[in-house]
Amino acid sequence: MKKGWKRSTQVIVPNDQTLSDMLHSFLRDRGITGVEPIGGGLSNSNIKLSLTDGDDVVLRIYNAGGTKGPIEKRILERVQSNLPVPEVLYHDFTLSQIEYPFLVLNWVEGFQLSELFNEGDHDKLSDAGQEVGKWLAEMHSIQFSAPGFFDEELNVKEFLTLGADSFRSVLGDIIGEGYVEENIGSEMVEEVRRFADERAYLLNRIGEQRSLVHSDFNPLNILVKTVGEGVEVTGILDWEFSFCHSPLHDIGNLLRYEDVENSPFLRPFISSYLKHGGELPAEWLQQAKMMDMIALCDLVSKKGCEETRLRDIQSLFRKTFREWELYAELQENIR
Numbered sequence: 001m002k003k004g005w006k007r008s009t010q011v012i013v014p015n016d017q018t019l020s021d022m023l024h025s026f027l028r029d030r031g032i033t034g035v036e037p038i039g040g041g042l043s044n045s046n047i048k049l050s051l052t053d054g055d056d057v058v059l060r061i062y063n064a065g066g067t068k069g070p071i072e073k074r075i076l077e078r079v080q081s082n083l084p085v086p087e088v089l090y091h092d093f094t095l096s097q098i099e100y101p102f103l104v105l106n107w108v109e110g111f112q113l114s115e116l117f118n119e120g121d122h123d124k125l126s127d128a129g130q131e132v133g134k135w136l137a138e139m140h141s142i143q144f145s146a147p148g149f150f151d152e153e154l155n156v157k158e159f160l161t162l163g164a165d166s167f168r169s170v171l172g173d174i175i176g177e178g179y180v181e182e183n184i185g186s187e188m189v190e191e192v193r194r195f196a197d198e199r200a201y202l203l204n205r206i207g208e209q210r211s212l213v214h215s216d217f218n219p220l221n222i223l224v225k226t227v228g229e230g231v232e233v234t235g236i237l238d239w240e241f242s243f244c245h246s247p248l249h250d251i252g253n254l255l256r257y258e259d260v261e262n263s264p265f266l267r268p269f270i271s272s273y274l275k276h277g278g279e280l281p282a283e284w285l286q287q288a289k290m291m292d293m294i295a296l297c298d299l300v301s302k303k304g305c306e307e308t309r310l311r312d313i314q315s316l317f318r319k320t321f322r323e324w325e326l327y328a329e330l331q332e333n334i335r
Contacts, residue, residue, distance in 0.1 A: 001114050001219055001257055002042070004308035011037050011062040012045040014098060019049075022097035023059075026090040027051070031143075040112065042219055044068075048107065057089060061100045068153040068240035069093055069101035075104075075239045077156065079212070082138055084235050110223030110234035113152065117219055122264035125232040125240055128224060129265040132254070133272030135233050140211040140247040141277055147209040148246045158243055161209060162291075164200040171196055171294055178301030181312055182201055184317075192317060203290060206246050207281045215241040217250040220280035248284060252292030256316060258322065260285070260330055269335050285331035288319050 014022065034050030036156040038058070062069040069091070072288050076088050086105035093101040148156040160166075171193075174176060174180065181189045192329070214221075216238055223235035251273075260266055274280065282285065299305075300313050 001117070002312070003252040005042060007042050007311070008031060009043065012061050012063060012100065013037055013047060014061075016192040018098060020063060022102070023090070024090065025106075027224070030275055033300075034124045036180055037200060044238075044240070045292040047225045056108060058086065058202040059186065060103045060105055061098075061241070062102065063100060063198065065100060066097075067152050070237075071150050071242065072152045072183045072247070073103055073153070074150075074152065075212075075242050077138070077323060079142065083135060085239070086232055086235060086237065088141045097251075101145075107236075108223055108235035111160045113219035113224050113233075116224065117265075118230070123229070124225070124226070124231050125264040126268045127229075129268030130272040131224070131231055131233045133274075133278070134255050135236065136217070136247075136250060136254075137276035138280035139214065139236075140250070142212040143208075143210045144244040145210070149243045160243075160245060162206065162246065163204045164202075165202045167200050167290070167294070168197060171297060174294065174297045174301050178298075179303045179305075180297050182303075183270065183300040183305050186323060186326070188314055191321070192293065192297070196290065199286070199290060202283055202287050205278065205281060205283070206248055206287050209248050210244055213245045213247065213249045214239060215243060216255050218256065225299075229252040246291070247278065247280075248288040249291050251280075251284070252288035252290075253295065255285075255288065256292055261326060266330075267334050277296070282335065283328075283331060285334075286324070289324075293317075293320070 013035065015163070016032070019035070020027070031052040032049050033052055034048070036048040038046040038048055044063055046058040047061070048055050049059055070093055073091055075087050076085050078084055080087065086108050088103055089106055090104035091102070095101065116128055144156055146156050146159055147161055148159040151157040173290060175189060175193070214236070221237045222233060223237065224231050225234050255266065258266060259263065294317055296313050300310060
């Protein structure tokens, strides 16, 4: 799960004086006793701050600036009463104290779901599947007026209805305008194009496309804790790429690395998702994998991707090609 991937930018850790200045209105009469960068993210800078009153918070700095911070703030506030997410305690998008927008979030206890996958405990992964399915169904029940991307007020500013033709167009744009071919080679690109083109018709029947989509919904962004013999989700993190579209985007992302034939996670996850109101079209797994091909191409569309990332993405493409018929079998049996 992105093991060994390098960050696209350096982690930003402001010095003590800058922290004091930028957080003056938030800290009031409190001081900072600890500053600890948090690993895991590839784009933004997340720093755990320990305060003199005993509280811990997260300073989340948006390295690339833009609208990601305001969108994530609005999303977190919108879903606060529905989902286990961090609370926004403070924000500053004015760039008056530091040249980057930032949020301050409450500290959420837990560890990454990816750790459970690394441990391989089947019972815990089964429990986690049920928990994640429940919360993902709740997320996807939040709907907007039309499919598309958000502005800073969560209005849909750019409509994006996906079908066979638009899928081919989006995939073609990512490959044609970026460095995909330079990164993974012309042979792999041609295989991806051919595979996607032949199966694009599946996306003419994906169903509802107005749900809130996390768009980076994977075990690195899901915090859990063990409670007795069970597992609970404590936090769903990193919402800056959210948009409004098909729930299959998140399902494809979540199952990207999964051994679907031998997974202790998959069946409990899908059963719980459906039990709690989630809906899936008949060809859900193949459709989710098709959508994830767009995300995979985008992940290698920038110049200078490291070899670990490139090998990972090439392996995931080959996995999709190799297991395609298995997906057809599983999507009929796992419902």
